[in-house]
Amino acid sequence: MHQHIEKLYLSAKKERKLIIGLMSGTSLDGLDIALCEVSGQGMDTHVEVLKFTTVDYDDDYKMRVKRVFAKRECDLEEVTLLNPWIGQLHGEMVAKTLASWGVAKELVDVIASHGQTIYHSPKNQHKRVEYGNATLQIGDSDHLAVTAGITTIADFRQKHIAAGGEGAPLAVYGDYLYFTSTSENRILLNMGGIANLTYLPKSADARAVFSSDIGPGNTIMDAYVQRYFAPLHYDKDAAIAAKGTVSEDLLAALCDDAFFALGFPKTTGPEVFNLDYLAAAQARSNTQDLSHFDVMATLVQFSGVMIAKAINQCSEGLTDVAVYASGGGVHNPLLMDIILANCSTLSEIKNTDSLGINPDAKEAVLFAILANECLSGGQQRFGNTEQGIPDITMGKISFSD
Ligand SMILES: Nc1ncnc2c1ncn2[C@@H]1O[C@H](COP(=O)(O)OP(=O)(O)OP(=O)(O)O)[C@@H](O)[C@H]1O
Numbered sequence: 001m002h003q004h005i006e007k008l009y010l011s012a013k014k015e016r017k018l019i020i021g022l023m024s025g026t027s028l029d030g031l032d033i034a035l036c037e038v039s040g041q042g043m044d045t046h047v048e049v050l051k052f053t054t055v056d057y058d059d060d061y062k063m064r065v066k067r068v069f070a071k072r073e074c075d076l077e078e079v080t081l082l083n084p085w086i087g088q089l090h091g092e093m094v095a096k097t098l099a100s101w102g103v104a105k106e107l108v109d110v111i112a113s114h115g116q117t118i119y120h121s122p123k124n125q126h127k128r129v130e131y132g133n134a135t136l137q138i139g140d141s142d143h144l145a146v147t148a149g150i151t152t153i154a155d156f157r158q159k160h161i162a163a164g165g166e167g168a169p170l171a172v173y174g175d176y177l178y179f180t181s182t183s184e185n186r187i188l189l190n191m192g193g194i195a196n197l198t199y200l201p202k203s204a205d206a207r208a209v210f211s212s213d214i215g216p217g218n219t220i221m222d223a224y225v226q227r228y229f230a231p232l233h234y235d236k237d238a239a240i241a242a243k244g245t246v247s248e249d250l251l252a253a254l255c256d257d258a259f260f261a262l263g264f265p266k267t268t269g270p271e272v273f274n275l276d277y278l279a280a281a282q283a284r285s286n287t288q289d290l291s292h293f294d295v296m297a298t299l300v301q302f303s304g305v306m307i308a309k310a311i312n313q314c315s316e317g318l319t320d321v322a323v324y325a326s327g328g329g330v331h332n333p334l335l336m337d338i339i340l341a342n343c344s345t346l347s348e349i350k351n352t353d354s355l356g357i358n359p360d361a362k363e364a365v366l367f368a369i370l371a372n373e374c375l376s377g378g379q380q381r382f383g384n385t386e387q388g389i390p391d392i393t394m395g396k397i398s399f400s401d
């Protein structure tokens, strides 16, 4: 047996593993690194986040990735060059972070890497009958594994599509295994660039679980701030939006899109929700002359109202449902107020801290859970193909030497 396989086999059999979860999301703000101690598998999964940090990307990284990110046309050489470059960069970031934490790489069983999404193209978006759902994450895991010196499990989304899903949201798997409660119905809401949610009934019945993207979280707001309030990258604490007034005409135009008429589950990305989407809505509503502050106030209202609508839709008929939020959006007080004000059945929105997971770390932890399932799972299956949750094991393995 090859020593790599043997080492992995021993890791898979361990009662407790150290897994580093990595997430680089659509906001391009930084690489989230969560050092997790994971034990058990399936519904018996336990995770303790021992360390967490976000290594911010510098402007050079953002500029390079933005040249290809969510673009229908770009330089293919650039994509080819970025793929190993990002893998290596993520490997360096992990190695430096481990050194700063005083954790030897030999102690880590595996890295679980999401990579960098550069294009997401579900059928409902590309509408080309000859093609299925598709998504592309770069930041090759062989480069990451060799640079960090740690076996890496990566590229989780392809298997999801191969088995009938849209490649997202994958959060549902970790949400179901880790956050299911038999005492309350739960909605796990994540607000990054894109917002998504998972509904977890207290029956724990996998057939009633579902998960879906909702629409924009911060992505259009971030793009607007980056264009008109540079060098700011986002509207910290909604300082800009709070100075504006919502335009009801623009809001109505923003909310009027085929994506919102689709039922759950569905996925999307900044390929749809971007500054062109805003410009088209402004043209339709004749609101091109709004101040930047009013546009920002309307954009945050748009995200908040559509998120609330999705929460209301999936909590319809339920008297007891608790919402736990995560992702960068939890730090936007205006966004949180708008969501709560538009969810008449909710008295509060908690965040995942109250369930033991730092809301900024949640997606990185998710990938650590998926890697744990790849190594040690499979004994209790979970899935619901009709709801876009195929019952499969995800991830490809890259050895470090
Ligand atoms: N203090 C704050 N005030 C307002 N917004 C904030 C604050 N902190 C973070 N954000 C928002 O959160 C975003 C980052 O969120 P997050 O890291 O969850 O996104 P992501 O993981 O890249 O996206 P996705 O989950 O869609 O892939 C920032 O770009 C910003 O818009």
Ligand SMILES: CC(=O)N[C@H]1[C@@H]2OC[C@@H](O2)[C@@H](O)[C@@H]1O[C@H](C)C(=O)O
Residues within 6 Å of the ligand: 025, 026, 117, 119, 120, 135, 167, 168, 169, 170, 171, 172, 192, 193, 194, 195, 196, 213, 267, 268, 269, 363
């Ligand atoms: C293709 C892609 O990267 N999608 C992301 C994105 O960011 C949020 C939302 O859109 C979600 O569907 C997904 O990420 C999370 C981690 C998921 O798969 O659950």
